[in-house]
Amino acid sequence: MKTAVRMAKDITFPLIFADFKEITKVRLAISVVFSSIAGYLLGAYEVSVSSILLLAFGGYCMVGASNAYNQVIERDLDALMKRTRNRPIPAGRMSVSMAMSIAIGLTLLGIISLYLLNPKTAMFGAISIFLYTSVYTPLKTKTPLSVFVGAFPGAIPFMLGWVAATNDFGIEPGTLFMIQFFWQFPHFWALGWMLHEDYQRGGFKMLPTGKKDTGTALQIIMYTIWMMVISVIPAFGITGRLMLSIPAAILILLLGGVMLFYGLKLYAKRDSVTARKLMLASVSYITLMQIIYVLDKFI
Template identity: 75%
Template sequence: MAVTTSVNITSDFKEITKMRLAVSVVFSSVAGYFLGANVIDFVTVLLLAIGGYLMVGASNAYNQVIERDLDALMNRTKNRPIPSGRMSVTRALIIASIFTVLGVAVLYFINPITAMFGAISIVLYVAVYTPLKTKTPLSVFIGAFPGAIPFMLGWVAATNDFSIEPGTLFMIQFFWQFPHFWALGWWLYDDYERGGFFMLPTGKRDTGTAVQIILYTIWTIIISLVPVTGQTGSLYLTPVSGVLIFLLGLLMLRYAILLYKRRDEKTARQLMFASVTYITLLQIIYVLDKFIRAWI
């Protein structure tokens, strides 16, 4: 019985902090750090990973407190800890508050700018993005700001500076989020509608939304290739790596075009997973490109 209870508590903790999402954010931050650091300090990497997880976990816990009644209406969220009754609002708020304080403290130990951007991401996500989700499709635009911070946060943690390099990393992840979340919004449209969320740019699964997904996918590819031109300071990408990223972009664009043609949930789901593959492999290619150049 005690083992079962322990498993349930661990499972609820993972759910309230959205562990899989938090890990992906930490991955982005660490990739940004490797890109910005001249010498890898693994203590800083560990602090960045811990601080990043705490900040994302706090944002997600606050989000689930605010949206608990709406989560109860949707199939994919009704079994979350709070709407299911397994966790009280008070306990979730305590977790969120502790994570916020510890997260800011850990990131501040790296440098103040990193802590500042981490705090900004929580405020934007919880106080601006979350309330707007039920009011306007522009919520995705607002949500793209905190969502784009992790990749560039790693660079800031490595350099204690914000300039064109982390700005470029920010823009890559900023534009990428539109096709990613709109594909998710298309796929889970009925569920989001039950919760009263506006996740698509036109509010519908129509031509306007499909066209915008294609356009933002193209913008994502273009921004991702800008470092090949050598105009982004010390953030540089070789033409070979540029070709690889371009091919990855074409795969994502293929699904975006197919969604325009088919307008079905299956293709939207495929586009969503293609977008996750794109940003993950892009970050790996960027990091490998830097270190391969250093070794040659």
């Protein structure tokens, strides 16, 4: 009885809020919201603050729901890995039923919010949750192809913003989708390289060859090059309303060149220090690339 009372006293609002942020992966969710807003600004004829707020709220809910479902499904595997064993469910701070309630609640709130923008946005949001939870998550322990499957829901946010602004899916949001789709391979393989041993404890197969070898590094280089090419295609005037000036394209190529440099360095050194630098470069790339696209439209 005394133990239960002591535990109840230990459960404070800051701790509950911290666990909510953990189960929804707040930093990842915010980065997804950022991508969605960037896509919205690129597609919008007129910027609506209310639409941006709906998109931000709905986007956070959808990502948060996906992550909560993921942590429910992988709770036993999370307990085996150093980086995840202190998550709310394996650490015993949150019950599975509570996590599921959060996931379902966020799903409903997210779909409703995105539907208020337009039905297509809600549809793509729902598709991303389904693919992430029902296809990508189970495949992570089965095959390295899980990264390919996971790249589909992961590429939706940038595109989703355009669809939210226009209620239309065409070559423009398709191009935004492809940029973020190809970016994910060097990003997640660099992360998988860094955490390879920990992922092995959980049985996750995240590297394309299953090893930290030159084969994996070579694929990182190839996908980085494809990402760079697709990122500057709008500069050639073949992607409808999605356009990019030559100076902006050069800046984006330079940013991609930093990733390519670390990819080549990883091929030569095959160490986790370089993999970390590549991962950080990839985070900088996706953020700065989207900022350049938006500034290039409005300046």
